Amino acid sequence: MYIESIDLQNFRNYEELSLDFSEKTNILYGDNAQGKTNILEAAYVGATTRSHRMARDKDMIRFGEEEAHIRLQVRKRDVGHRIDMHLRKSKPKAVNIDGLPIRRSSELFGLINIIFFSPEDLSIIKDGPAERRRFMDMELCQLSRIYYSNLAGYNKVLNQRNNLLRSISFNKGLIDTLEVWDDQLVQYGKRIISERQNFIEMLREVILRVHGKITGGKETIEIRYEPNVTAEDFADTLRRKRDVDLKYSTTMVGPQRDDIGVYIEGNDVRVYGSQGQQRTAALTLKLAEIELVQRMISDKPILLLDDVMSELDGKRRNALLESINDIQTIITCTGYDDFIRERIRMDRIFQVVKGRIIDGDTEEKE
Numbered sequence: 001m002y003i004e005s006i007d008l009q010n011f012r013n014y015e016e017l018s019l020d021f022s023e024k025t026n027i028l029y030g031d032n033a034q035g036k037t038n039i040l041e042a043a044y045v046g047a048t049t050r051s052h053r054m055a056r057d058k059d060m061i062r063f064g065e066e067e068a069h070i071r072l073q074v075r076k077r078d079v080g081h082r083i084d085m086h087l088r089k090s091k092p093k094a095v096n097i098d099g100l101p102i103r104r105s106s107e108l109f110g111l112i113n114i115i116f117f118s119p120e121d122l123s124i125i126k127d128g129p130a131e132r133r134r135f136m137d138m139e140l141c142q143l144s145r146i147y148y149s150n151l152a153g154y155n156k157v158l159n160q161r162n163n164l165l166r167s168i169s170f171n172k173g174l175i176d177t178l179e180v181w182d183d184q185l186v187q188y189g190k191r192i193i194s195e196r197q198n199f200i201e202m203l204r205e206v207i208l209r210v211h212g213k214i215t216g217g218k219e220t221i222e223i224r225y226e227p228n229v230t231a232e233d234f235a236d237t238l239r240r241k242r243d244v245d246l247k248y249s250t251t252m253v254g255p256q257r258d259d260i261g262v263y264i265e266g267n268d269v270r271v272y273g274s275q276g277q278q279r280t281a282a283l284t285l286k287l288a289e290i291e292l293v294q295r296m297i298s299d300k301p302i303l304l305l306d307d308v309m310s311e312l313d314g315k316r317r318n319a320l321l322e323s324i325n326d327i328q329t330i331i332t333c334t335g336y337d338d339f340i341r342e343r344i345r346m347d348r349i350f351q352v353v354k355g356r357i358i359d360g361d362t363e364e365k366e
Helices: 036-048 119-123 129-143 145-168 172-215 234-240 242-248 275-297 314-323 337-341
Strands: 002-011 014-020 025-029 067-076 079-088 094-097 114-117 221-226 259-264 302-306 329-333 348-353 356-361
Touching: 002 036, 014 036, 014 356, 025 036, 036 067, 036 079, 036 114, 036 129, 036 302, 036 329, 114 275, 119 275, 129 145, 129 172, 129 259, 129 275, 145 172, 145 242, 172 221, 172 234, 172 275, 172 314, 221 275, 234 242, 259 275, 275 314
Parallel strands: 025 329, 025 348, 114 302, 302 329
Antiparallel strands: 002 014, 002 067, 067 079, 079 094, 221 259, 348 356
């Protein structure tokens, strides 16, 4: 699968933009704050309905405008599809696939699979659990519409339950209504826990092999799913912790507090790993993600690399480049001298200056 073209109107700093991509390696280069990342963000939003920056729809609309438009022309197994998305300040986004409107975001997930890799991802190991949960959720949502539906249902019920807990502090008579929300929370939560467990189990074997390749077999790595509560114990634990929830007016138990543990030679990399080990572990996660997606969908995902190359040393950079063979990759960077020096294939090159493409080179360079 690959993105054939992208068209933007009033998205971030782009009044209008139209780009045709190569199905192999595409380079977007230019100084910082010119709009390179905005193109990757638009592609990601067009495929997932969400920004990797966690931005709200209105934040992605060009200043002074009421709407933004993203259009992706994509190809999957030799079949073309068009995704049209309108972001609106005062209304929910509207999405069409091949000219037909969709009612739920879940209908878009899985049409194409995109993996986004930015310098911030190199901190996923040492950052808080929320970033590692997001890593699981974004990939699982693209791989399974059922997971997306369960996650959306869980979050909706969780918000309702938390609102009720806050209301109970003012009206004790509402406490009897908690049971209804508890039952729904457990129902959705058990499915999420099970799916996350399966995902990490599948990832474990791939990660071990990828990490061994990066480190030359000098270190062993293990990834563990660390649920806040098991699926079997969720209902009982939620009931036992009700007094704590009432005290703090929030739900203290459930998959919203899950984590992923990463261990090198048995030591928790989150706590005891060097910066180099943490970065290698983060890179391993991303490379394993690419391989796992290929295995699960029997197709190649699209890879977006946002100024990552400058953050990696030679060994890690080579490991990344070896993994993107025959995968459509869109790379942002401040300059492509390193690509030329290392004889990295570049199929299409675009220069980005202040929200405009002022130079494009479609000749293949090796």
